Amino acid sequence: MTTVEQALGAGAHPSGVLARPTKTTGAFSWFTPVDHKRSGILYGATALVFFIIAGLEALLIRMQLVGPDQTVLSAKVYNQMFTMHGTTMVFLVGMPMAVAFGNYFLPLMIGARDVAFPRINMLGYWVFLFGGIFMYSSFLWSSAPDGGWFGYAPLTSQPLSSGSLPGYGPDFWTVGLIFMGIGSVTSALNFIVTTLNMRAPGMTLLKMPVFVWMIFVIAFLTLFAMPPVTAALIQVYMDRNFGTHFFNADLANGIGSDPLLYQHLFWLFGHPEVYILILPGMGIVSEILPVFSRKPLFGARVVVFSGIAIGFVGWGVWAHHMYATGLGPAALTGVGVATMAIGVPTGVKIFNWLGTVWGGAVRLKTPMLFSLGFIAMFTLGGLSGVMHSIVPSNSQQTDTYFIVAHFHYVLFGGLIFAFFGGFYYWWPKMFGHFLDERLGKINFWLMLIGFNMTFGPMHLVGLRGMPRRTYTYGEGFGWETLNQIETVGGFIIALSALVFVVNIAVSAKKRELAGDDPWDGRTLEWSIPSPPPVYNFATIPEVHSFDDFWHQKYTEDDEGRLVKLPRGASAADTHAEEHAEHIHLPSPSFWPFVLALGLPIMGYGFVFKAWWVLGLGVFVLMFGLTAWAIEPHTAEEDH
């Protein structure tokens, strides 16, 4: 600590509160962790809270739409709700939940003791948390963002004086998202370097578990997708607050601009974003299906390569969000055909998953149910997705509830189902005890039924012409009954989520211990104790094959049938506690927290154009940054 004190001088003496934290247990230590498992739990718990908030917003939306001309919400509040629901689900639930699983399990699955940049990793979490709180604090000024999760210019970029969107909504939205982008990029960098540099000996890239592969792919997508949207958001902020003309035409004064530029920049991020959201779900399912079928992933390399292919082609289809904008027939042809093309690797994955289960010994435990549900629901979302490539008929569907149905089948039926599968699958590893299986099944079936009741009818109501993002609708269009079914379904989903929360509490109380390897797992995380010790692996494993842990337990006879190896024949983990004392781990640190705290303070400065607040934020940020820079990587050990 002496270095910090010397460097900062007497004026900013950080003694006392900011002395280097040493505790790794207790409530206070949750502010200073660098352990990737703690960071994973923090990410997951926070994302779960935001999931519940976004769900409540969705319920309000469903209540408003239960019938024509309802008055549950005013138009303004409704617009805020659908904006915040979308923004929350994408940026505060989908992405961070994937990061939660990635943080916790990626190092375990590649046989590493930690991530490459533990403190930068924690910075990502604090930025995400503060960014979320910052954005939600807009409700205190009745200025929740109301420009849609896509925030199209010039609606969002016109100056306050135009009256397009009164209040500070778009400012909170742009500034909040720019900050959260910083968090996403830091965690993406951390994943990339961790995957490339910290794999256990013998784990070549193609021996990595599919989940690790998918996190690796989305890390690259995140890295390349955030810059264009960040540029667009800065331009929106500048247009709105400083009279620039990136997107605001002022034709009367001869100042041109093109609002479509915003859409190109946004969807150049936004479409890869869809794959950033879904690929981790595909990775989770690719882990669960083999374990609960007792068969290897069918064509594992093809699954990996199709994931990479999706990652690449995903950059070529952004404009299928813009069919109606007047791009001209040549652009429409290209984007339409590319959209068809991306259906192929997606279909390949589905067939490979089914091939995995085919001929297996299927255990229909809750994680498996959610994974099978994922396949079925994602398939439906995929088929309606292919319909978007049929440009002429899509001009009837775009911006209707058909699209809402489609992407909820992909992102709820896909991603959220996979997350729940992941919770039930990995909970024993994370906390040492199972989640209750009976409640888990209730959780699954309620979710499956509620989900289909909510989003199934949206296909039809959308095909019948009901537009999205409308706070009300008139009677007589044939939409009433379907909307009623949807609202009932929404509440069933809410009930299902409640069952999950109850399950967490009940299971924690019951503590049905799981042991190291409750599911007869295939990947390295199951070779260590549950929950894992802080150093993960007492001895770094040496990897010989894909699904290495499985091959330590089983071999195949001449007909390819499983044969269990006698226990102890493999080079099993010895859990040698005496080794642990000599394992070098990074020390806890305050500075990621302090640095991240500067950002929301700067944010209020930007939103309200209060420059002294901005200055304060910059000071906090620079203080955190400087202290971090001169803080030794690990605390000096007492000898």
Place this chain on the structure above:
Amino acid sequence: MTSRKWPRRLRPMAVRVALLTAAVLMFAACSDGSDKESNPLDPRGDVAERQIGLLEFWMIPAGVIGALILGATVYVALRFRERPGNENPRQVHGNTTLEIGWTVVPALIMAIMAVPTVSLIWDLDASSAELEAKYDKAPLEVTVYGKQWWWEYQYTNLGELDSSIDFDVNTANELHIPADRPVHFRLLSDNVIHSFWVPSLAGKKDVVPGRANEMWFIAEADDIGQWFYGQCVEYCGLSHADMRLKVKVHEESDFLDWAKGQNEVWSAERVARAEELGITTKWGCVSCHYMGGVDPDADAGIRDGSRANARPGPNLTHLPDRTTFAGAKLDLLNDDGSFDVDKLTEWIWHAGELKPMQCDKPLTESGERCKGMLNFEKSGMTEEEARDIAEFLLELEGAK
């Protein structure tokens, strides 16, 4: 429902049947229940029919693929459940033939789908000249202005339909079109992005500031007398949901009669009465709304098109010719066909209570941040004054 609609009804039914087989069996009992024509599944006219035709084409492979995969998912889960004796299944790591197969087959299906898709993309992208060649008559040209939150229409080539017409027609929200003649639109906006959509007639097209997008559709003689419903489908701010529109199909001669009627302006007597009521003075209605006869310069500008899109509010000259107001959200007519004076009165008095308005404040406080109708109750207008204005605009005063 009349019997002549049956053949058309059969086609959307095919889409529905395929959908149901795909996943949504539970809706079998849900009837359509609509009495307003605004359903893409019930297309009218060339454009919408061909667009939805592609959807039907795709529903067949989609239905089959969906049913197979859903069926296979349930099948593998049940058929291969772990039971004594099968705990150690044969370990299959992959099968190259199969994997090539299920890569190539979907790719082929996609390639087949691409052919009609791409050809229709190019086919529907038609300029006015191409439309004239195709239908052997000049398309009706309409410029659509997206406003917050209503639609303004300017008819710019009526002379090509009837050489005796040498003026543009300007109206709002309710679009009148002749049957059997293509209608070609230029879509303009000076505010935010909107999207123009009449589901029965064609897919949507965005109305983007700084651009002039084009689209077209054609209505059939079968639908003469029919009202079609539509609305803005790009989120455009507070009252986006209330930015609706209607389209009425006429026989061409009736359409031309309507157009000629729209050229008439208020008499000097009527303008004087408007002044008495404060429409052109105290309440400043005329600063946002065009009213023919009040200002000869403006009248000329409307006729020659130079003053189209000049005011933030709709043209009120021929309000009694309309069936709706407030961005086609509110009905102007009672069920018995008489005017709903009470509702229009309420609208004039405090519009924000009937449709969300960003400018729900008095005249004196209206500044540049305003969007939409002011609150005249807060500006000191009495309900009686509002009613007088409503009756005047609906031309009911003579009857009193």
